Amino acid sequence: MKEPQSESKYTQQHLANERTYLAWIRTAVALAGLGFLAAGLVFRDSHYSGIGHIVAAAAGISAVLLGGGVVAAATGDYMRKREGINNEQFRSSSSLIRLVFVSLTIIEVLLIVLVVLMLLSS
Numbered sequence: 002m003k004e005p006q007s008e009s010k011y012t013q014q015h016l017a018n019e020r021t022y023l024a025w026i027r028t029a030v031a032l033a034g035l036g037f038l039a040a041g042l043v044f045r046d047s048h049y050s051g052i053g054h055i056v057a058a059a060a061g062i063s064a065v066l067l068g069g070g071v072v073a074a075a076t077g078d079y080m081r082k083r084e085g086i087n088n089e090q091f092r093s094s095s096s097l098i099r100l101v102f103v104s105l106t107i108i109e110v111l112l113i114v115l116v117v118l119m120l121l122s123s
Contacts, residue, residue, distance in 0.1 A: 014086045018079060025075035028101075029068040032108075036064030039112065047122035056118060060111035067104040074100060 040061025042053070078094045085091055 022079040029071040033068035036061040049118045049122045053118040
């Protein structure tokens with residue numbers, strides 16, 4: 002294993018790592034905002050209002066939890082990459098990408114169901 006290098010030697014790589022981290026944080030904030038928006042949907046009294054409220058709550062809670070999970074995973078990924086840059090080793094963040102992909106797919110399905118329920122209740 003190589004001796005850790007000074008961080009100043011890899012300034013560009015560290016700055017790129019920080020930009021990537023901040024992009025993940027912006028994504029997490031957007032997901033949490035989407036969660037609050039979905040959870041705040043109100044259905045008029047109709048045949049589908051009960052189901053609509055349940056789906057809205059599930060989509061909202063899922064999006065907020067995903068946002069928190071993205072913050073945690075992105076922070077861990079940032080720290081691993083920081084250490085990897087200093088040790089001249091690189092590992093891509095495939096687990097973080099998989100987590101976001103699967104979670105967003107589930108949230109997308111819930112949001113599609115919400116839209117359909119909203120159309121049916123009109």
